[in-house]
Amino acid sequence: MRAQALHGHLDALLLAVLEQGAQHGYAIIEALRARSGGTLDLPTGTIYPALRRLERAGLVAGTWSTVNGRERRTYQLTDAGSRALAGERAGWREFSATVGRFLGPAEPPATPA
Amino acid sequence: MRAQALHGHLDALLLAVLEQGAQHGYAIIEALRARSGGTLDLPTGTIYPALRRLERAGLVAGTWSTVNGRERRTYQLTDAGSRALAGERAGWREFSATVGRFLGPAEPPATPA
DNA sequence: GCCCGACAAGTAGGCTTTCTACGCATGAGG
DNA sequence: CCTCATGCGTAGAAAGCCTACTTGTCGGGC
Numbered sequence A, B: 001m002r003a004q005a006l007h008g009h010l011d012a013l014l015l016a017v018l019e020q021g022a023q024h025g026y027a028i029i030e031a032l033r034a035r036s037g038g039t040l041d042l043p044t045g046t047i048y049p050a051l052r053r054l055e056r057a058g059l060v061a062g063t064w065s066t067v068n069g070r071e072r073r074t075y076q077l078t079d080a081g082s083r084a085l086a087g088e089r090a091g092w093r094e095f096s097a098t099v100g101r102f103l104g105p106a107e108p109p110a111t112p113a
Numbered sequence C: 001g002c003c004c005g006a007c008a009a010g011t012a013g014g015c016t017t018t019c020t021a022c023g024c025a026t027g028a029g030g
Numbered sequence D: 001c002c003t004c005a006t007g008c009g010t011a012g013a014a015a016g017c018c019t020a021c022t023t024g025t026c027g028g029g030c
Helices: A010-019 A025-035 A044-056 A079-103 B010-019 B025-035 B044-056 B079-103
Strands: A060-067 A070-077 B060-067 B070-077
Touching (some): A010 A060, A010 A079, A010 B079, A025 A070, B010 B025, B010 B060, B044 B060, B070 B079
Antiparallel strands (some): B060 B070
């Protein structure tokens, strides 16, 4: 899937991943790929700038650590980040409900029971 | 709601509105506002260029008509537009399912029983 | 007669966000 | 020695939507 379509929701996804525990950029990329079943395969050039943006905004806190001689920047959700995530979640719900009203009520094939 | 978040889905919304019958730009804006319960209130500067883009792409066909001395451009879904809409719908479903996996499975606050 | 608000379409310039492509560095395996 | 996987990062370009503005008709209030 084009992450292009994410536009504006990428930040929310990153926060959501970090909600489950602090991680470094590379691991976040893999987490997104894994949790989405391979659908979300975002390039580093998308993730790293986004993380720095979130850091500048105070939603995540980054700390350097060295693992096997390799420098890692581990990002952790801040309080503000948690609050922002809650807002993003609410926003996503409204957004998906609204768009879903036009593009199909988000009723997947479903196997409804 | 910021239509900014639409990014890439606006075309799909327009096609979806036109699916229910040909309409002119101004009416489309009102249809979006009405059907979304007021959530989607898109400015003309967003809709009109988008419609022309869709027209250039051959997804809608526009025809001029004069009503009460006022010029109207009525847009109608083309075959290609219908097909595109189907694709957009599928794309939306995948997209919302994927993002929903991270931001909450579309489970609203719910008052859980 | 004049002005304003609703209807109706459109353009121009700017902003934000993401993508592509590249650079730099370490450690392991061939 | 060279390459690949890990790991971080920047630069420039492309895409999409927004704000603000312009043009024009019609109807109502003053």
